[in-house]
Amino acid sequence: xxxxxxxxxxxxxxxxxxxxxxxxxxxxxxxxxxxxxxxxxxxxxxxxxxxxxxxxxxxxxxxxxxxxxxxxxxxxxxxxxxxxxxxxxxxxxxxxxxxxxxxxxxxxxxxxxxxxxxxxxxxxxxxxxxxxxxxxxxxxxxxxxxxxxxxxxxxxxxxxxxxxxxxxxxxxxxxxxxxxxxxxxxxxxxxxxxxxxxxxxxxxxxxxxxx
Ligand SMILES: C[S@@+](CC[C@H](N)C(=O)[O-])C[C@H]1O[C@@H](n2cnc3c(N)ncnc32)[C@H](O)[C@@H]1O
Numbered sequence: 001x002x003x004x005x006x007x008x009x010x011x012x013x014x015x016x017x018x019x020x021x022x023x024x025x026x027x028x029x030x031x032x033x034x035x036x037x038x039x040x041x042x043x044x045x046x047x048x049x050x051x052x053x054x055x056x057x058x059x060x061x062x063x064x065x066x067x068x069x070x071x072x073x074x075x076x077x078x079x080x081x082x083x084x085x086x087x088x089x090x091x092x093x094x095x096x097x098x099x100x101x102x103x104x105x106x107x108x109x110x111x112x113x114x115x116x117x118x119x120x121x122x123x124x125x126x127x128x129x130x131x132x133x134x135x136x137x138x139x140x141x142x143x144x145x146x147x148x149x150x151x152x153x154x155x156x157x158x159x160x161x162x163x164x165x166x167x168x169x170x171x172x173x174x175x176x177x178x179x180x181x182x183x184x185x186x187x188x189x190x191x192x193x194x195x196x197x198x199x200x201x202x203x204x205x206x207x208x209x210x211x
Contacts, residue, residue, distance in 0.1 A: 020094035023087040049188035051084035062089040099137040111192035147205040149196040154204035171208040
Protein backbone atom coordinates (compact mmCIF):
# COMPACT_ATOMS: atom_id res chain seq x y z
CA UNK A 1 0.00 0.00 0.00
CA UNK A 2 1.91 3.02 -1.22
CA UNK A 3 1.66 6.20 0.85
CA UNK A 4 0.19 4.42 3.86
CA UNK A 5 2.24 3.68 6.94
CA UNK A 6 2.90 -0.03 7.27
CA UNK A 7 3.01 0.09 11.06
CA UNK A 8 1.90 2.25 13.92
CA UNK A 9 2.80 1.78 17.56
CA UNK A 10 -0.53 0.95 19.21
CA UNK A 11 0.98 1.89 22.56
CA UNK A 12 2.03 5.32 21.29
CA UNK A 13 0.48 8.21 23.25
CA UNK A 14 -1.79 9.33 20.40
CA UNK A 15 -3.41 5.89 20.30
CA UNK A 16 -3.99 5.55 24.04
CA UNK A 17 -7.17 7.63 24.25
CA UNK A 18 -10.52 5.97 23.66
CA UNK A 19 -11.60 6.84 20.11
CA UNK A 20 -13.47 3.78 18.87
CA UNK A 21 -17.24 3.89 18.58
CA UNK A 22 -19.92 1.32 17.72
CA UNK A 23 -19.93 0.25 14.07
CA UNK A 24 -23.39 0.92 12.62
CA UNK A 25 -25.19 -1.92 10.85
CA UNK A 26 -25.67 -0.88 7.21
CA UNK A 27 -29.23 -0.39 6.00
CA UNK A 28 -30.37 -3.55 4.27
CA UNK A 29 -28.46 -5.90 6.59
CA UNK A 30 -30.98 -7.89 8.65
CA UNK A 31 -30.91 -7.35 12.42
CA UNK A 32 -30.34 -11.08 12.92
CA UNK A 33 -27.66 -11.43 10.20
CA UNK A 34 -24.60 -13.41 11.33
CA UNK A 35 -21.85 -10.96 12.32
CA UNK A 36 -18.23 -11.83 11.41
CA UNK A 37 -15.44 -9.49 12.53
CA UNK A 38 -11.82 -9.33 11.32
CA UNK A 39 -9.52 -7.74 13.92
CA UNK A 40 -6.51 -5.84 12.54
CA UNK A 41 -7.78 -6.34 8.99
CA UNK A 42 -5.26 -4.20 7.01
CA UNK A 43 -6.33 -4.54 3.33
CA UNK A 44 -9.05 -6.91 4.53
CA UNK A 45 -8.79 -9.45 1.72
CA UNK A 46 -10.35 -12.00 4.09
CA UNK A 47 -13.32 -9.73 4.87
CA UNK A 48 -13.87 -8.80 1.22
CA UNK A 49 -13.93 -12.45 0.21
CA UNK A 50 -16.21 -13.46 3.08
CA UNK A 51 -18.66 -10.61 2.43
CA UNK A 52 -18.72 -11.41 -1.30
CA UNK A 53 -19.46 -15.09 -0.72
CA UNK A 54 -22.04 -14.52 2.04
CA UNK A 55 -24.28 -11.61 1.10
CA UNK A 56 -26.61 -12.44 4.03
CA UNK A 57 -23.85 -11.97 6.58
CA UNK A 58 -22.63 -8.71 8.04
CA UNK A 59 -18.83 -8.56 7.87
CA UNK A 60 -16.83 -5.91 9.75
CA UNK A 61 -13.12 -5.14 9.44
CA UNK A 62 -11.46 -3.28 12.33
CA UNK A 63 -8.09 -1.56 12.08
CA UNK A 64 -5.94 1.04 13.83
CA UNK A 65 -4.74 2.75 10.60
CA UNK A 66 -7.42 5.20 9.48
CA UNK A 67 -6.13 5.59 5.93
CA UNK A 68 -6.32 1.87 5.36
CA UNK A 69 -9.93 1.99 6.55
CA UNK A 70 -10.74 4.83 4.15
CA UNK A 71 -9.26 2.90 1.25
CA UNK A 72 -11.20 -0.24 2.23
CA UNK A 73 -14.49 1.70 2.39
CA UNK A 74 -13.93 3.05 -1.12
CA UNK A 75 -13.15 -0.43 -2.42
CA UNK A 76 -16.26 -1.90 -0.73
CA UNK A 77 -18.41 0.73 -2.39
CA UNK A 78 -16.79 0.12 -5.78
CA UNK A 79 -17.33 -3.63 -5.35
CA UNK A 80 -20.99 -3.04 -4.37
CA UNK A 81 -20.55 -4.87 -1.06
CA UNK A 82 -23.33 -3.43 1.11
CA UNK A 83 -22.79 -6.00 3.88
CA UNK A 84 -19.17 -4.97 4.57
CA UNK A 85 -18.28 -2.24 7.10
CA UNK A 86 -15.04 -0.88 8.51
CA UNK A 87 -14.25 0.78 11.82
CA UNK A 88 -11.38 2.15 13.87
CA UNK A 89 -10.13 0.27 16.92
CA UNK A 90 -7.04 0.03 19.03
CA UNK A 91 -7.39 -3.54 20.23
CA UNK A 92 -5.31 -2.77 23.30
CA UNK A 93 -7.39 0.22 24.32
CA UNK A 94 -10.98 0.58 23.11
CA UNK A 95 -12.30 -2.70 21.67
CA UNK A 96 -14.94 -2.61 24.43
CA UNK A 97 -16.61 0.34 22.64
CA UNK A 98 -17.29 -1.38 19.33
CA UNK A 99 -19.94 -4.09 19.84
CA UNK A 100 -22.68 -4.74 22.39
CA UNK A 101 -22.51 -7.85 24.56
CA UNK A 102 -23.60 -11.09 22.89
CA UNK A 103 -23.78 -9.75 19.32
CA UNK A 104 -20.75 -11.15 17.42
CA UNK A 105 -20.76 -14.62 15.86
CA UNK A 106 -17.07 -14.88 15.09
CA UNK A 107 -13.89 -12.90 15.66
CA UNK A 108 -11.02 -13.54 13.22
CA UNK A 109 -7.63 -12.41 14.53
CA UNK A 110 -5.41 -13.17 11.55
CA UNK A 111 -1.65 -12.75 11.44
CA UNK A 112 -1.56 -10.02 14.09
CA UNK A 113 1.55 -7.99 14.77
CA UNK A 114 3.21 -8.78 18.08
CA UNK A 115 2.00 -5.61 19.78
CA UNK A 116 3.78 -5.23 23.07
CA UNK A 117 7.12 -3.55 23.31
CA UNK A 118 8.21 -4.69 26.74
CA UNK A 119 10.66 -7.48 26.12
CA UNK A 120 8.89 -10.18 28.10
CA UNK A 121 5.49 -9.47 26.53
CA UNK A 122 6.67 -8.70 23.03
CA UNK A 123 4.84 -11.50 21.28
CA UNK A 124 1.71 -11.45 23.40
CA UNK A 125 -1.17 -10.41 21.19
CA UNK A 126 -4.17 -11.63 23.15
CA UNK A 127 -3.89 -10.07 26.57
CA UNK A 128 -6.34 -10.74 29.42
CA UNK A 129 -8.38 -7.55 29.00
CA UNK A 130 -8.91 -8.12 25.26
CA UNK A 131 -9.83 -11.76 25.83
CA UNK A 132 -12.53 -10.78 28.33
CA UNK A 133 -13.89 -8.10 25.98
CA UNK A 134 -14.08 -10.51 23.03
CA UNK A 135 -15.75 -13.14 25.23
CA UNK A 136 -18.39 -10.64 26.34
CA UNK A 137 -19.15 -9.51 22.79
CA UNK A 138 -19.53 -13.05 21.40
CA UNK A 139 -22.95 -14.60 21.05
CA UNK A 140 -23.60 -17.96 22.76
CA UNK A 141 -21.90 -20.56 20.55
CA UNK A 142 -19.66 -17.88 19.05
CA UNK A 143 -16.05 -18.40 18.00
CA UNK A 144 -12.63 -16.81 18.28
CA UNK A 145 -10.52 -17.77 15.25
CA UNK A 146 -6.80 -17.05 15.45
CA UNK A 147 -4.02 -17.63 12.91
CA UNK A 148 -0.36 -16.65 12.71
CA UNK A 149 2.72 -17.54 10.71
CA UNK A 150 4.84 -17.07 13.85
CA UNK A 151 4.80 -20.13 16.08
CA UNK A 152 5.75 -18.20 19.23
CA UNK A 153 2.95 -15.69 18.68
CA UNK A 154 0.37 -18.46 18.22
CA UNK A 155 1.67 -20.35 21.22
CA UNK A 156 1.53 -17.22 23.40
CA UNK A 157 -2.08 -16.66 22.32
CA UNK A 158 -2.91 -20.30 23.06
CA UNK A 159 -1.23 -20.03 26.47
CA UNK A 160 -3.38 -17.01 27.28
CA UNK A 161 -6.71 -18.49 26.19
CA UNK A 162 -6.01 -21.88 27.79
CA UNK A 163 -4.47 -20.52 30.97
CA UNK A 164 -6.32 -22.03 33.95
CA UNK A 165 -7.05 -18.49 35.19
CA UNK A 166 -9.23 -18.02 32.10
CA UNK A 167 -11.13 -21.30 32.41
CA UNK A 168 -14.22 -19.48 33.64
CA UNK A 169 -14.46 -17.72 30.28
CA UNK A 170 -15.40 -21.08 28.79
CA UNK A 171 -13.34 -21.03 25.57
CA UNK A 172 -13.07 -24.57 24.17
CA UNK A 173 -10.35 -25.45 21.65
CA UNK A 174 -12.10 -27.20 18.73
CA UNK A 175 -8.91 -29.14 17.92
CA UNK A 176 -8.59 -30.37 21.52
CA UNK A 177 -6.68 -28.74 24.38
CA UNK A 178 -3.29 -27.23 23.43
CA UNK A 179 -3.73 -28.21 19.77
CA UNK A 180 -3.61 -26.39 16.46
CA UNK A 181 -6.35 -26.66 13.82
CA UNK A 182 -5.11 -28.08 10.51
CA UNK A 183 -6.08 -26.33 7.26
CA UNK A 184 -8.32 -23.35 6.67
CA UNK A 185 -11.97 -24.23 7.42
CA UNK A 186 -13.27 -20.92 6.02
CA UNK A 187 -13.98 -20.07 2.40
CA UNK A 188 -11.73 -17.00 2.55
CA UNK A 189 -8.05 -16.27 3.14
CA UNK A 190 -6.23 -13.11 4.20
CA UNK A 191 -3.39 -11.63 2.18
CA UNK A 192 -0.88 -12.68 4.80
CA UNK A 193 -2.19 -16.24 4.76
CA UNK A 194 -1.76 -16.45 0.98
CA UNK A 195 1.80 -15.11 1.23
CA UNK A 196 2.64 -17.57 4.01
CA UNK A 197 1.35 -20.55 2.03
CA UNK A 198 3.06 -19.39 -1.18
CA UNK A 199 6.34 -19.38 0.72
CA UNK A 200 5.67 -22.95 1.81
CA UNK A 201 5.41 -21.85 5.43
CA UNK A 202 3.03 -23.16 8.05
CA UNK A 203 -0.07 -21.41 9.39
CA UNK A 204 -0.60 -21.90 13.12
CA UNK A 205 -4.36 -21.76 13.65
CA UNK A 206 -6.69 -22.12 16.63
CA UNK A 207 -10.47 -22.11 16.88
CA UNK A 208 -12.12 -21.46 20.25
CA UNK A 209 -15.87 -21.70 20.80
CA UNK A 210 -17.91 -20.66 23.82
CA UNK A 211 -21.02 -22.42 25.20
C1 LIG B 1 0.28 -8.11 9.85
S1 LIG B 1 -1.20 -7.23 9.53
C2 LIG B 1 -2.33 -8.57 9.12
C3 LIG B 1 -3.44 -8.11 8.25
C4 LIG B 1 -4.50 -9.17 7.87
N1 LIG B 1 -5.24 -9.61 9.05
C5 LIG B 1 -3.88 -10.35 7.16
O1 LIG B 1 -3.91 -11.47 7.72
O2 LIG B 1 -3.41 -10.19 6.03
C6 LIG B 1 -1.72 -6.74 11.15
C7 LIG B 1 -2.65 -5.53 11.15
O3 LIG B 1 -3.06 -5.26 12.48
C8 LIG B 1 -3.08 -3.85 12.67
N2 LIG B 1 -2.91 -3.58 14.11
C9 LIG B 1 -1.74 -3.67 14.81
N3 LIG B 1 -1.95 -3.34 16.10
C10 LIG B 1 -3.27 -3.05 16.20
C11 LIG B 1 -4.10 -2.65 17.29
N4 LIG B 1 -3.60 -2.49 18.51
N5 LIG B 1 -5.40 -2.42 17.04
C12 LIG B 1 -5.91 -2.58 15.80
N6 LIG B 1 -5.20 -2.96 14.74
C13 LIG B 1 -3.88 -3.20 14.94
C14 LIG B 1 -1.94 -3.34 11.84
O4 LIG B 1 -2.11 -1.96 11.52
C15 LIG B 1 -2.00 -4.26 10.63
O5 LIG B 1 -2.80 -3.71 9.61
